[in-house]
Amino acid sequence: MTMVDSVPLEWLLLLAAALFCIGLFGALVRRSLIGILLGVELMLNAVNINMVAFWRYLEPNLVAGQVFALFIITIAAAEAAVGLAMVIAIYRSRRTIDADDAALLQG
Amino acid sequence: MGFFLDIAWLIPLLPLLACVALTLLPLRGAMAGRLAVSAIAIAAVLALGVIVALAAGDGTAFTRVVRWAPAGAADLLLGYRIDGLAAVMLVMVTLVATAIHVFAIGYMAHDARRVRFFAYTTLFTAAMLAMVMAGNLLLLFIAWEVMGLCSYLLIGFWYDRTYADPNRITPRAAAIKAFMTTRVGDVLLLIGLVYLWLEAGTLEIGAAAGQIFAPQLLERLATSGTAVGMSAATAIALLIFAGTIGKSAQFPLHVWLPDAMEGPTPVSALIHAATMVAAGVFLVARTFPIFAVSDALPVVAAIGAITALGAALVACVQFDIKRILAYSTVSQLGFMVAALGVGGWGAALFHLLTHACFKALLFLGAGSVIHAMEAVVGHDGPAQDIRSMGGLRNAMPRTFAAYLVGALALAGVAPLAGFWSKDEILAEAFAHGNLLIGVMLLAASFLTAFYMTRQVWLVFFGRFRGGASLPHESPATMTVPLIVLAVASVLVGAINLPWWHTLSDFVAAEATSFNLLLAFIATLLALAGIGGGWWLYRSAFADAATTDPLQQAQPRLFALLQQAFAIDALYGWVIGRLFDVVSDLRDRLDRLVIGRGVAGTGSLAGLLGRLTFLFDDAVLNGGGDLVARSTSDAGEELRRSVTGRVQDYLALAIAGLVVLGVVVVYGLRP
Numbered sequence: 187m188t189m190v191d192s193v194p195l196e197w198l199l200l201l202a203a204a205l206f207c208i209g210l211f212g213a214l215v216r217r218s219l220i221g222i223l224l225g226v227e228l229m230l231n232a233v234n235i236n237m238v239a240f241w242r243y244l245e246p247n248l249v250a251g252q253v254f255a256l257f258i259i260t261i262a263a264a265e266a267a268v269g270l271a272m273v274i275a276i277y278r279s280r281r282t283i284d285a286d287d288a289a290l291l292q293g
Numbered sequence: 294m295g296f297f298l299d300i301a302w303l304i305p306l307l308p309l310l311a312c313v314a315l316t317l318l319p320l321r322g323a324m325a326g327r328l329a330v331s332a333i334a335i336a337a338v339l340a341l342g343v344i345v346a347l348a349a350g351d352g353t354a355f356t357r358v359v360r361w362a363p364a365g366a367a368d369l370l371l372g373y374r375i376d377g378l379a380a381v382m383l384v385m386v387t388l389v390a391t392a393i394h395v396f397a398i399g400y401m402a403h404d405a406r407r408v409r410f411f412a413y414t415t416l417f418t419a420a421m422l423a424m425v426m427a428g429n430l431l432l433l434f435i436a437w438e439v440m441g442l443c444s445y446l447l448i449g450f451w452y453d454r455t456y457a458d459p460n461r462i463t464p465r466a467a468a469i470k471a472f473m474t475t476r477v478g479d480v481l482l483l484i485g486l487v488y489l490w491l492e493a494g495t496l497e498i499g500a501a502a503g504q505i506f507a508p509q510l511l512e513r514l515a516t517s518g519t520a521v522g523m524s525a526a527t528a529i530a531l532l533i534f535a536g537t538i539g540k541s542a543q544f545p546l547h548v549w550l551p552d553a554m555e556g557p558t559p560v561s562a563l564i565h566a567a568t569m570v571a572a573g574v575f576l577v578a579r580t581f582p583i584f585a586v587s588d589a590l591p592v593v594a595a596i597g598a599i600t601a602l603g604a605a606l607v608a609c610v611q612f613d614i615k616r617i618l619a620y621s622t623v624s625q626l627g628f629m630v631a632a633l634g635v636g637g638w639g640a641a642l643f644h645l646l647t648h649a650c651f652k653a654l655l656f657l658g659a660g661s662v663i664h665a666m667e668a669v670v671g672h673d674g675p676a677q678d679i680r681s682m683g684g685l686r687n688a689m690p691r692t693f694a695a696y697l698v699g700a701l702a703l704a705g706v707a708p709l710a711g712f713w714s715k716d717e718i719l720a721e722a723f724a725h726g727n728l729l730i731g732v733m734l735l736a737a738s739f740l741t742a743f744y745m746t747r748q749v750w751l752v753f754f755g756r757f758r759g760g761a762s763l764p765h766e767s768p769a770t771m772t773v774p775l776i777v778l779a780v781a782s783v784l785v786g787a788i789n790l791p792w793w794h795t796l797s798d799f800v801a802a803e804a805t806s807f808n809l810l811l812a813f814i815a816t817l818l819a820l821a822g823i824g825g826g827w828w829l830y831r832s833a834f835a836d837a838a839t840t841d842p843l844q845q846a847q848p849r850l851f852a853l854l855q856q857a858f859a860i861d862a863l864y865g866w867v868i869g870r871l872f873d874v875v876s877d878l879r880d881r882l883d884r885l886v887i888g889r890g891v892a893g894t895g896s897l898a899g900l901l902g903r904l905t906f907l908f909d910d911a912v913l914n915g916g917g918d919l920v921a922r923s924t925s926d927a928g929e930e931l932r933r934s935v936t937g938r939v940q941d942y943l944a945l946a947i948a949g950l951v952v953l954g955v956v957v958v959y960g961l962r963p
Contacts, residue, residue: 210947214940222940285939292937 198239206232219273219283230262297342298355307332309419315412322407326398329411337387344380374428377800382425389567390418392774397559399770417443430496445472448556464555471549478539485532506582515586530589541573541626544600554615558660566622567649574629578638594634598733601627605740610854613677614659637721639802643789647710651702654778658696665764679751681759681837688763695775700749702782704742705819710786720808742822750830758837
C-alpha cells in the first residue's frame with residue numbers, strides 16, 4: 187500500500203495551505219524580525235509541499251516538480267542568510283529587532 | 294615705379310593707424326606729435342613716389358578695386374583710383390599736413406589734450422587722403438563725412454571755453470553751427486549721389502562702360518528730363534554742387550567757416566583753409582564731365598563770383614586776425630568755384646594748390662603771432678585783435694618774413710604763386726565766362742590786396758599797441774614750417790606757368806591761354822590795393838581804441854560789412870520764425886491729435902486691463918490655486934498609507950495578490 191493510495195492529494199494541499207496561512211499570519215503579526223523570517227520560511231516550505239505533492243500525484247515522470255522544490259530550498263537558504271545579516275545590521279545600529287521601530291520610510 | 298602705385302593704399306592707412314595708436318596707446322604728449330608727423334611724412338614720401346610713378350606711366354589712371362558688397366545688378370566696388378588729379382592732391386595734402394603737424398607740435402605744446410588733438414588731425418588727414426584717392430563716389434562720400442566729423446570735433450576742441458562777451462560765439466556753438474550748416478549741403482549731395490545711382494546704376498569714377506563718365510551715359514543724362522524741367526544731368530550736378538557749397542563755404546552756406554576759427558589755429562590752417570574746404574572744389578573737378586554736359590555751370594560761376602566779392606568786402610573790416618583770413622579763404626574758394634563755373638577746372642585746381650600753400654602759411658603765421666600775443670596779453674585778452682598788435686616785425690622777424698611772402702602771394706604779386714593761379718582764373722573768366730563775372734573777380738582781387746595790406750600793416754608795422762613788453766619769436770618747430778611753406782608759396786606757381794602747362798598736361802585739363810593785358814590790369818589792381826591799404830592805414834592806429842578809418846568814412850556800411858551782410862542775423866531770424874511756426878504746429882498736433890490719441894489708448898488699455906484682471910483672478914489664479922490645494926490635500930491623505938512598517942507593505946502586497954488571483958481565476962475565465 188503506497189502513500190498515493192492511502193493519502194489523497196487534497197489532504198496534502200490542505201496541509202500546505204494551512205502551513206502557508208500560519209506562515210503568512212506569523213509574518214504579518216510577529217513583532218520580532220526573526221519571527222517574520224520564520225513566517226516567510228514556513229510559507230516557502232508550504233509551497234515546497236505543494237510542488238512535491240503535485241509532482242508525486244499528477245506527473246511522476248517529470249522531474250520539474252522536484253527541481254523546483256530543490257531551487258526553493260536553495261533560495262530559502264540564501265534568503266535566510268541575507269535576512270539574518272540584515273537583522274544583525276539593524277540590531278547593531280538600533281539595539282533592537284522590533285519591526286515597528288524600523289519605520290524610517292514613514293510618510 | 295609701379296611699386297608706389299601698388300602700395301598707394303598705405304597713404305591714407307598710415308595716418309589712420311596713427312590715429313588708432315594715438316587713441317588706444319597710453320602715449321605722452323611729445324610722443325603723440327612725433328608719431329603723427331612721422332606717419333604723415335611717410336605718407337608724403339609715398340605720395341611723391343606715386344606722382345613720379347604716374348608721370349613715368351602712359352598717363353592712364355591706375356585703379357585697384359576689391360569687391361565690397363553686391364548691390365543690385367552690379368557689385369559695389371571698394372578701391373582707389375589714381376589719376377593726375379588725385380596724385381597732385383595727394384602730394385599737396387600730405388606735404389601741407391606734414392608742415393602743419395610739425396607746427397602743431399610747438400603750438401599745442403602746453404595743451405593738456407594734445408594727444409586727442411593729434412588723434413583727430415590724423416584721422417582727418419586719413420579721411421582727406423581717402424577721399425582724394427576714392428575710386429567711387431560712395432567711398433568719396435564716406436570720407437567726406439568723416440572729414441565733416443573731424444571738423445566738428447576740432448572746431449569744438451576747446452569745448453569748455455566760455456567768453457565774457459555773450460555775443461561772441463563759443464567753440465561749442467561754432468562746432469554745432471559748422472556741422473549743421475554743412476549738413477544741409479551734405480544731405481543734398483547724398484540725394485544727388487542716390488539720383489546718379491538710380492540713373493547710372495554705378496558710382497565708379499571713370500569713362501569706361503559701366504562707369505559714371507561713360508559717353509553714352511552722359512548723353513542720356515543730358516537729354517533725359519526731370520519733373521522740374523531741367524535735365525537729369527543738371528539736377529545731379531546742382532545737387533553735387535550743393536555739397537560743394539556746404540563744404541567749401543560758398544554763399545549761402547558760408548556762415549560756418551568764419552566761426553570755425555574758434556578751433557586751434559593749426560586746425561584752421563589744415564582743415565579750414567588748406568585742405569578740407571578745398572574738398573568741395575575737388576569734388577566738382579572730379580565729377581566735371583557731368584557738369585560739362587549740364588546747364589549747372591552758370592549757377593556755379595555766379596555763386597563763386599558772389600562769394601569771392603562778398604567775402605572779400607567783409608574781410609576788409611574785420612579786426613580778428615583769423616577772421617580776416619577766414620573770409621579771405623571763403624573769397625579765394627569763391628575764385629576757385631567761379632573758375633569751375635566757367636569751365637576752367639584746371640585753373641581751379643591750380644589755384645587750389647597754390648592757395649593751400651600760402652593760406653596754410655598765413656594761418657600758421659597768424660598762429661605764431663597769436664601764440665606770441667597770448668604770452669603777453671593772456672588767453673582771455675585781445676590776442677587775436679589786430680588793433681592790439683603792431684610793430685611785430687622787429688619782435689618776430691622770421692614769422693614776419695614768411696607772413697609777408699604769404700600775403701604778397703595771396704594779393705597776387707608777380708612772380709609769387711598766387712599771381713599765376715589767379716591770373717589763370719581771370720583769363721578763364723574773361724575768355725569763357727561772362728564779363729560781369731570777370732569784373733567781379735577783378736574787384737575781389739583788388740580787395741584781396743587791400744585787406745591783406747591792412748592786416749600786415751596793422752600787425753607787423755607801426756608801434757606795438759598791446760602792452761608795455763613786446764612778444765617774442767615762436768620756437769623753431771613753429772617757424773621752420775613757416776619758412777618751408779613760404780618757399781613753397783614762391784615756387785609752387787612754377788608748376789603751371791603760362792609757357793609750360795605742366796599741371797594742366799598732367800591732369801589732362803585744357804590749358805589756359807595767357808592774357809597779357811589782363812595780367813597787367815590784375816597786377817595794377819593788386820598794387821593799387823596794396824598802395825591804398827598802405828595810404829589808409831600807414832598811421833591810422835595810434836592805440837588799440839582808435840576807430841578804423843573806413844568806419845569814420847562810412848559808419849553804416851562798415852557796420853553792415855562787420856556783420857557780414859547780416860546773413861547770420863537773417864538766418865537766425867528766418868530759422869527762428871520757422872521754428873516758432875513748426876513748434877506751434879507740433880504743439881497743436883501733440884495736444885489735439887497725439888495727446889487725445891494717447892489718452893484714449895490709455896483708457897482703453899485700462900478697461901482691457903480690468904477685464905483681464907477679472908478673468909485672471911477668477912480663472913487662472915483661482916484655478917491654479919485649486920490645483921495646488923487639491924494636490925496638497927491628496928498628498929496629505931495619501932501619506933497616511935505610507936507607514937514605513939514592512940509588515941503593512943507585506944499585507945498590502947498579499948491583499949493585492951489575492952485581488953489579482955480572484956481576477957485571474959474568476960474574472961478572466963469565460
